[in-house]
Amino acid sequence: MGRLEDLFGIDVPIVLGPFGGLSSVALTAAVSTGGGLGSFGLYGYTPERILDTVSQLRGATARPVAVNLWLPRGDEVTPADLDVQPFLDAAAPLFAAAGVEVPAPPAAFLPSVADQLGAVLEARPEVLSVVFGIPDAATLAAARGRGIRVIGTATSVAEAVALEAAGVDAVVATGSEAGGHRVSFLREASASLVGTFALVPQVVDAVGIPVIAAGGIADRRGVAAALALGADGVQVGTAFLRTRQSAATGDHRDAIARSVDTETVLTRAMSGRLARGIPNRAMRELEAAGMIAPFPAQNWLTGVFRAAATANGDGELVSLWAGQAAALSRLDDAAEVLDELKAGLPT
DSSP, rough: OOOOHHHTTOOSSSOOOOOOOOHHHHHHHHHHHHHHHHEOOTTTOHHHHHHHHHHHHHOOOOEEEEEEEEEOOSSOOOOOTTTOHHHHHHTHHHHHHHTTTOOOOOOOSSSSSSHHHHHHHHHEEEEEEEEEOOOHHHHHHHHHHHEEEEEEEEESSHHHHHHHHHHHHHEEETTTTTTTEEESSSSSGOOOOOOOOHHHHHHHHSSEEEEEESSSOOOOHHHHHHHHOOOSSEEEEHHHHHHSSSSSOOOHHHHHHOOOTOOOOOSSSSSSEEEEOOOOOHHHHHHHOOOOOOTHHHHHHHHHHHHHHHTTGGGGGGGBBBBBTTTGGGOHHHHHHHHHHHSSSOO
């Protein structure tokens, strides 16, 4: 067995990308049951919801699972820090299109990360993965004491080295091709746009812990290439996001299916942080208005009309996250995607 298989108790070194807001128990369980490591994104979840979600995962698969949390970068704003009204005014046409009222600011944009971590430690998943930072020593010790492995996420060699020095068990080296948020934490995301093909071998040379390659991997060829670059395994997002087991809307899955290589763009419009996705009305109008609130205020703001649009099946008003290899995402069943990726592993 390889290092990742031994570390996580899995059969194949294939990790499901954790989708903040788009994870589903069905998809996570399908990947874990199939021998990989299914992941579930817990962005914005309350402690109670975290405990319930892990309980559901336990009921859906007997195999190891990972959950993912966003660590604070220190630049997050609170409702007390910001007058959100100008940003709400700029987005008023999108609230109207979704059929919802312009919201009043909440007491808090996000649950406490400390409380979220407490719930994860109580729930004891096999793996905790984190983005946007480095877990502190107390968190790592608490996780280790409960038998929880910890994965850090890096967009540069320096971030990978810092994560290893802190004591994480493995690191995801995520190239700029990847869909969703650019999870940089040492430098601005716009200054950390290193492609997977360049990033992975440099991270492999710089650290001694297992390296998981992410970004632009959607089929057996991507898996074989990542392993040839020295990675111990791969993390795959968009190809699984297209499957019917994901929580993506039908319009989102269709947009991935129609995507071409130049389709995706990097934007701060939907969350206030840089992320890669397929342009739609919401992204275009927010970009054109030039009124994008800092994170997490913008994510809360767009989340109001995104939730209504998801319920209404309106793909023009949701976040269509996808990576640059979206056009290679040709399968709509999670088991079939996993089989395709397994075909890239050495026999």
